[in-house]
Amino acid sequence: MADATPADLISGATGDWETVIGLEVHAQVVSKSKLFSGAATAFGAEPNSQVSLVDAAMPGMLPVINAECIAQAVRTGLGLKAQINLESVFDRKNYFYPDLPQGYQISQFSRPIVGEGEVVVDLEDGGSVTVGIERLHLEQDAGKSLHDQHPDFSYVDLNRSGVALMEIVSKPDIRSADQAKAYVTKLRSILRYLGTCDGNMEQGSLRADVNVSVRKPRGELGTRCEIKNVNSIRTIGLAVDYEARRQIDIIEDGGAIHQETRLFDPDTGATRAMRSKEEARDYRYFPDPDLLPLVLTQDYVDDLAAHLPELPDRKHARFMADYSLAAYDADVLVADKEAADFFEAVAGGLDAKAAANWVINEVMGRINKEGMAFSDIPVSAEANKAILQMTADGTISGKIAKDVLDIAWKEGGDPRAIVEQRGLEQVSDSGEIEKVVDEIIAANPKQVEQVKGKPKTLGWFVGQVMQATGGKANPKSVNQILRKKLEL
Amino acid sequence: MKVDEATVRHIARLARIRVSDAEAKTFEGELTGILQWVEQLDEVDTDGVEPMTSVVETEMKKRTDEVTDGGYAGDIIKNAPERADNFFVVPKVVE
Numbered sequence: 001m002a003d004a005t006p007a008d009l010i011s012g013a014t015g016d017w018e019t020v021i022g023l024e025v026h027a028q029v030v031s032k033s034k035l036f037s038g039a040a041t042a043f044g045a046e047p048n049s050q051v052s053l054v055d056a057a058m059p060g061m062l063p064v065i066n067a068e069c070i071a072q073a074v075r076t077g078l079g080l081k082a083q084i085n086l087e088s089v090f091d092r093k094n095y096f097y098p099d100l101p102q103g104y105q106i107s108q109f110s111r112p113i114v115g116e117g118e119v120v121v122d123l124e125d126g127g128s129v130t131v132g133i134e135r136l137h138l139e140q141d142a143g144k145s146l147h148d149q150h151p152d153f154s155y156v157d158l159n160r161s162g163v164a165l166m167e168i169v170s171k172p173d174i175r176s177a178d179q180a181k182a183y184v185t186k187l188r189s190i191l192r193y194l195g196t197c198d199g200n201m202e203q204g205s206l207r208a209d210v211n212v213s214v215r216k217p218r219g220e221l222g223t224r225c226e227i228k229n230v231n232s233i234r235t236i237g238l239a240v241d242y243e244a245r246r247q248i249d250i251i252e253d254g255g256a257i258h259q260e261t262r263l264f265d266p267d268t269g270a271t272r273a274m275r276s277k278e279e280a281r282d283y284r285y286f287p288d289p290d291l292l293p294l295v296l297t298q299d300y301v302d303d304l305a306a307h308l309p310e311l312p313d314r315k316h317a318r319f320m321a322d323y324s325l326a327a328y329d330a331d332v333l334v335a336d337k338e339a340a341d342f343f344e345a346v347a348g349g350l351d352a353k354a355a356a357n358w359v360i361n362e363v364m365g366r367i368n369k370e371g372m373a374f375s376d377i378p379v380s381a382e383a384n385k386a387i388l389q390m391t392a393d394g395t396i397s398g399k400i401a402k403d404v405l406d407i408a409w410k411e412g413g414d415p416r417a418i419v420e421q422r423g424l425e426q427v428s429d430s431g432e433i434e435k436v437v438d439e440i441i442a443a444n445p446k447q448v449e450q451v452k453g454k455p456k457t458l459g460w461f462v463g464q465v466m467q468a469t470g471g472k473a474n475p476k477s478v479n480q481i482l483r484k485k486l487e488l
Numbered sequence: 489m490k491v492d493e494a495t496v497r498h499i500a501r502l503a504r505i506r507v508s509d510a511e512a513k514t515f516e517g518e519l520t521g522i523l524q525w526v527e528q529l530d531e532v533d534t535d536g537v538e539p540m541t542s543v544v545e546t547e548m549k550k551r552t553d554e555v556t557d558g559g560y561a562g563d564i565i566k567n568a569p570e571r572a573d574n575f576f577v578v579p580k581v582v583e
Binding site for chain 1: 498502504541542546547548549550551552553554555556557558559561564565570572573574575576577578579580581582
């Protein structure tokens with residue numbers, strides 16, 4: 001188990017405290033149909049329209065497992081460099097809740113499909129920390145209760161009932177709110193690369209239970225509290241910070257922490273105890289008699305491993321090696337698979353550094369500004385490549401390149417056609433530029449005087465020339481000609 | 489194994505079954521009796537014997553990932569005591 005760095009410690013009245021965090025992440029498996037029934041999994045359907053008699057727990061119904069969900073769990077295990085268990089068992093976890101028609105959740109208790117693994121988490125300061133994975137198991141999701149439809153009643157929709165989830169349990173290796181956020185970010189990125197979970201936290205495809213305890217640095221582990229169902233990365237950080245401080249205050253006031261389940265309220269920024277969960281913690285797990293043990297062959301696992309896509313860490317290393325990108329640029333591109341794919345489609349045959357800058361600053365900048373998804377980008381990778389090619393061969397200036405992107409972004413159209421139709425080609429013809437330079441020098445004797453003493457003010461002249469030529473003049477030629485004419 | 493009254497009440501609460509004081513006393517004896525009867529199996533030495541998961545040696549059946557079911561919300565909620573707009577309606581459960 002790692003020690004916290006000094007920056008991660010929280011100071012209290014009795015000295016520094018270390019936060020110890022473990023996460024249980026529930027990731028909805030990408031599959032067309034449910035874990036044990038043929039009903040659909042699509043988000044946002046009409047209430048109870050994607051429910052089979054199995055999902056509604058009608059008497060006599062039997063579960064039959066979805067082979068794709070098994071494959072997705074194994075792929076995820078491989079992506080987490082984890083032990084794949086060739087034999088695993090489904091158990092019943094018994095509890096009562098209105099959105100759980102069976103009265104039990106089919107889950108895996110003592111023999112999960114995936115065992116120990118690890119995730120290398122990249123931190124904002126450029127460092128990294130390795131978080132151990134304890135296990136990953138397959139289980140059914142519950143239905144959804146809506147509490148805001150009626151003052152006295154809750155409404156239950158079973159569309160989500162029976163959808164496959166992967167519960168991914170980390171070891172208590174996380175030491176700060178920032179690390180917890182970075183871990184979930186990295187985990188989500190891996191799941192998206194694998195295509196095993198869409199990672200969409202707004203729709204509940206990824207949610208976390210956060211276990212928090214505090215201790216004196218390197219001291220004995222404290223009693224932990226579990227914060228249930230935290231559904232955004234930002235909220236995970238807030239919940240950890242609040243909970244750690246709450247526990248430190250109790251201990252320093254002479255109190256003791258009781259193990260309990262808590263809820264984080266985003267409106268108040270506080271956690272509070274969930275009374276109902278306490279006695280219900282006795283889940284009386286036992287093997288589900290409707291399901292045989294899940295047995296896989298090593299060949300099956302090897303075949304899935306052979307077809308695994310390239311994952312973020314390896315892509316990062318390749319981007320640095322093959323494209324000579326800086327670590328930071330590779331970080332930004334690799335964090336989002338679609339951005340990484342887009343970059344590769346743009347970069348081929350061009351200066352990779354220029355392509356990376358373009359994708360990060362121009363393309364991703366516009367996407368973030370408009371809050372759109374990469375898949376909705378209005379200017380294709382090919383079109384962006386064309387713009388960069390025109391810049392590289394001197395057809396257009398760097399400034400005009402951005403204008404062309406703006407035009408293509410708003411109005412559509414082929415960049416080469418845009419440049420041609422609007423006459424945006426760069427002017428490198430020195431005769432034409434010289435004419436403009438002469439005019440500007442003649443019209444501004446004061447600035448000419450100034451630049452002799454302060455050569456840095458040459459920039460003003462460059463700006464004037466660019467303005468006069470509508471940004472089309474080749475900046476290099478402009479500089480050369482200005483220096484020559486001004487005798488600098 | 490002896491089942492005491494507190495255990496009876498705990499199990500009843502987990503199973504959402506209301507038991508009266510008199511019933512709790514009766515179940516204490518009955519459950520203890522049942523468990524003791526089953527405990528006779530402890531006499532058999534099962535060390536090193538794998539648990540039997542099926543009467544015939546067979547593999548778990550698997551489905552291909554296709555949507556083959558659903559689309560009958562009306563049938564799903566047909567037996568619900570309370571319903572509205574194809575939702576089940578239950579007493580308020582919220583924390």
